[in-house]
Amino acid sequence: MSEALLRLDGLVAGHRAPVVGPLSFALGRGEVLGLWGGNGSGKSTLLNAIARAARVFAGTIRRAPGLRLSYQEQRPVRLDPMPMTGADLLRAAGLDPRRAPAPLVALLGQRLDRLSGGQYQLLCVWCALGAEVDLVLLDEPTNNLDPGAERSLRALLETARADRAVLLVSHERAFLEAVSTRVLTLEAGGRS
Numbered sequence: 001m002s003e004a005l006l007r008l009d010g011l012v013a014g015h016r017a018p019v020v021g022p023l024s025f026a027l028g029r030g031e032v033l034g035l036w037g038g039n040g041s042g043k044s045t046l047l048n049a050i051a052r053a054a055r056v057f058a059g060t061i062r063r064a065p066g067l068r069l070s071y072q073e074q075r076p077v078r079l080d081p082m083p084m085t086g087a088d089l090l091r092a093a094g095l096d097p098r099r100a101p102a103p104l105v106a107l108l109g110q111r112l113d114r115l116s117g118g119q120y121q122l123l124c125v126w127c128a129l130g131a132e133v134d135l136v137l138l139d140e141p142t143n144n145l146d147p148g149a150e151r152s153l154r155a156l157l158e159t160a161r162a163d164r165a166v167l168l169v170s171h172e173r174a175f176l177e178a179v180s181t182r183v184l185t186l187e188a189g190g191r192s
Ligand SMILES: Nc1ncnc2c1ncn2[C@@H]1O[C@H](COP(=O)(O)OP(=O)(O)OP(=O)(O)O)[C@@H](O)[C@H]1O
Pocket: 015, 016, 019, 037, 038, 039, 040, 041, 042, 043, 044, 045, 046
């Protein structure tokens, strides 16, 4: 494995109380670590802890110096009241729409309030995946995606993963296994 971008050592994370861990793993460029586990097993909490949005109770999270991170959260905020297009959304996320991959091209000129849930989801996932970052956190990226859009997402992941590390939560086992280089299972009830 290349030099670790992220290293967890005995991490226990949660909110008012611990909900996940202790967990230890390292993640390097080119790797896609899939997180598997039942509802409430702490998958989103783990991503939040890495993004500094949940509490660390024990252990450490070591990030490579200057680590740049993007995060597609489980419930994307919709910007419907604003007269924005898909291209505007990508620009707002710091991406160049002219470099958008093929599955997104048809969405660039459309207003966000006229996109379906799955089309909007695909744009949001690309905002995280296509950003100039080292580590991408994806929480249920296949939400609202039909099989065709899911294939597009696989292609987007393949495009992006070469020079990034990806930490990905999904309840779709076949998808998780197809796109991940490793799968980590979190046990419901708080410990892995
Ligand atoms: N902001 C919060 N404040 C307090 N408790 C929280 C908060 N977010 C999540 N929890 C609790 O932490 C536990 C783990 O939740 P989390 O969302 O991390 O699980 P998950 O594995 O991502 O679940 P799911 O598969 O349902 O999305 C749950 O018991 C949940 O109620």
